[in-house]
Amino acid sequence: LSWSLACAVCSRPAADADATACDRCGGVLAVRYAALPQRLPSSSLRGVWRYRDWLPEAPDVAAVTLGEGATPLVRLQRWSESVGLGRAYAKLEYVQPTGSFKDRGASVLVSRARARGARRITEDSSGNAGAAVAAYAARAGLECTVFAPASTAESKLAQIRAYGAELRTVAGPREAVAAAAQAAGREDGAYYAGHNANPFFVEGCKTLAFELAEELGGAPDHVILPVGGGSLYCGLALGFEQLLDARFIAAAPRHHLVQATGCMPLVAAFDAGAAAPLPVQRRPTVAGGIEIEHPARGTVILRALRDTGGNAVAVDDCAMLDARVRLAALEGIFMEPTSAAAFAGLERLAAAGVVRPQDSAVVAVTGSGLKDPQPALA
Ligand SMILES: [Zn+2]
Numbered sequence: 001l002s003w004s005l006a007c008a009v010c011s012r013p014a015a016d017a018d019a020t021a022c023d024r025c026g027g028v029l030a031v032r033y034a035a036l037p038q039r040l041p042s043s044s045l046r047g048v049w050r051y052r053d054w055l056p057e058a059p060d061v062a063a064v065t066l067g068e069g070a071t072p073l074v075r076l077q078r079w080s081e082s083v084g085l086g087r088a089y090a091k092l093e094y095v096q097p098t099g100s101f102k103d104r105g106a107s108v109l110v111s112r113a114r115a116r117g118a119r120r121i122t123e124d125s126s127g128n129a130g131a132a133v134a135a136y137a138a139r140a141g142l143e144c145t146v147f148a149p150a151s152t153a154e155s156k157l158a159q160i161r162a163y164g165a166e167l168r169t170v171a172g173p174r175e176a177v178a179a180a181a182q183a184a185g186r187e188d189g190a191y192y193a194g195h196n197a198n199p200f201f202v203e204g205c206k207t208l209a210f211e212l213a214e215e216l217g218g219a220p221d222h223v224i225l226p227v228g229g230g231s232l233y234c235g236l237a238l239g240f241e242q243l244l245d246a247r248f249i250a251a252a253p254r255h256h257l258v259q260a261t262g263c264m265p266l267v268a269a270f271d272a273g274a275a276a277p278l279p280v281q282r283r284p285t286v287a288g289g290i291e292i293e294h295p296a297r298g299t300v301i302l303r304a305l306r307d308t309g310g311n312a313v314a315v316d317d318c319a320m321l322d323a324r325v326r327l328a329a330l331e332g333i334f335m336e337p338t339s340a341a342a343f344a345g346l347e348r349l350a351a352a353g354v355v356r357p358q359d360s361a362v363v364a365v366t367g368s369g370l371k372d373p374q375p376a377l378a
Pocket of ligand 1: 007008009010011012022023024025026027
């Protein structure tokens with residue numbers, strides 16, 4: 001496939017394929033294709049690499065894979081009835097090699113880093129992306145350094161260490177963690193994976209849209225995601241946009257996002273009609289996976305939100321933990337608190353009549369409950 005990088009905000013072409021941000025506006029970059037295939041794959045491959053004809057890495061580059069993607073899509077019965085919905089589904093994104101959706105992005109990103117000749121990968125993460133990148137780096141035979149906030153759950157740090165990655169915890173705001181990882185990524189032979197801005201990570205995440213379209217025979221009416229940095233949200237929006245352009249689906253779903261009331265820069269921007277995330281007063285939350293004050297993809301997320309007719313809602317820790325318990329007890333689905341935010345948000349959207357009983361709605365269950373089995377209320 002012929003592709004290049006361009007700014008996702010102002011569309012300016014990037015200087016080269018290794019650029020990390022727009023040199024005009026500083027915006028995040030995205031992969032642009034000259035032309036995408038005119039058919040969905042007939043291959044019997046399952047998961048992310050089933051869609052390799054739609055991905056930027058040429059088919060002759062060996063993929064770094066652990067069988068990611070191809071996650072279960074299950075219809076919710078008892079929980080749906082309890083909130084007045086008729087056609088709600090959970091896409092079990094935690095049923096992946098490291099226990100979160102991040103494996104989709106890590107597989108494509110680490111494949112890219114290895115093809116570029118990187119010897120070491122640096123990443124900043126509140127836990128799940130760090131584990132995913134560490135695992136795929138191990139699989140690829142690359143060294144890996146993960147920078148994590150000092151507040152990260154010990155169980156998540158242990159998983160990162162287990163993959164042999166060097167772990168450095170950084171005190172202070174999330175931005176300080178990213179800055180440390182970026183500085184290390186500029187060293188010789190290193191590749192900064194920074195999933196919150198890296199376009200190849202989003203390319204891996206977009207395969208979720210392709211799976212849903214194949215499984216449902218088209219697009220659902222609504223998709224609901226917990227959003228911090230928005231890599232999955234942007235990936236899903238991108239995938240459905242490409243499916244729409246190729247006329248595989250008749251309309252894109254409405255893309256709703258859910259944040260924690262303790263950190264809601266995108267919800268605040270949506271409520272105010274702003275084009276960029278608004279500054280917020282951050283308070284501690286059990287949803288560490290979406291605790292991002294300054295999302296690098298903020299303007300891209302807000303544009304997709306408006307373009308698809310999505311809503312942005314904030315839920316508090318009690319609502320998340322309550323949803324977490326109910327999904328486990330009613331449906332047998334045990335998720336981390338960050339993921340439960342999306343169900344609490346869908347319940348709000350259902351109560352407000354945004355998602356109606358006859359609508360199809362898919363919630364991505366982004367991370368396993370085993371990642372953080374006993375979150376403490378802040
Ligand atoms: Zn730009």
